Amino acid sequence: MCCYAVSHCYCAPSRRRRFRAGALLCAAFVRTLTTSLRDLHKPHHGRQPRRPWITAFNDCYYFITSGGTENLTIYKSATLDDFHGIDPVLVWTFSNPDLGDVWAPELHRIDREWYIYCALPDGPDDADRRMHVLKGNDASDPLQPYEDLGAIGTPDENYAIDGTVLQGYNGRNYTAIQVVSTS
Numbered sequence: 001m002c003c004y005a006v007s008h009c010y011c012a013p014s015r016r017r018r019f020r021a022g023a024l025l026c027a028a029f030v031r032t033l034t035t036s037l038r039d040l041h042k043p044h045h046g047r048q049p050r051r052p053w054i055t056a057f058n059d060c061y062y063f064i065t066s067g068g069t070e071n072l073t074i075y076k077s078a079t080l081d082d083f084h085g086i087d088p089v090l091v092w093t094f095s096n097p098d099l100g101d102v103w104a105p106e107l108h109r110i111d112r113e114w115y116i117y118c119a120l121p122d123g124p125d126d127a128d129r130r131m132h133v134l135k136g137n138d139a140s141d142p143l144q145p146y147e148d149l150g151a152i153g154t155p156d157e158n159y160a161i162d163g164t165v166l167q168g169y170n171g172r173n174y175t176a177i178q179v180v181s182t183s
């Protein structure tokens with residue numbers, strides 16, 4: 001497909017070329033990020049980070065993960081490929097760690113506020129896990145403490161994990177979560 005203008009001709013790349021270019025770019029990004037994340041755990045956790053989430057804000061990258069603990073920590077880096085040797089900042093501690101660990105945290109900036117979406121146990125059984133929303137205490141700094149606003153309601157208060165926030169074409173925000181009936 002070619003688009004012509006008076007002064008020049010521009011030929012749009014074929015679908016196949018766009019796909020190849022996108023695949024190569026994605027592979028390079030994943031390789032760089034994977035190398036950095038593999039090194040991230042060594043100085044701090046002694047284990048591979050699980051369910052990593054990275055977001056960009058003010059020319060920095062913020063990395064949050066569930067490391068199989070009751071704490072949420074965030075790493076800040078000026079570059080996407082170098083989180084090695086950076087000390088994590090503790091932003092939240094689960095008040096009832098005897099129930100279990102924090103799962104799959106995601107850091108989002110929504111309407112100029114910071115939020116963490118994560119799965120927390122609300123009872124002793126694995127089926128008691130619910131998606132919670134934590135709100136940052138400082139809208140300008142994601143490394144400040146967070147407060148638990150509570151669980152996201154589901155029909156029949158079902159098991160809910162792996163939540164994320166999506167913005168629709170209409171500009172409204174939507175929460176998508178995996179819900180499994182426990183009744």
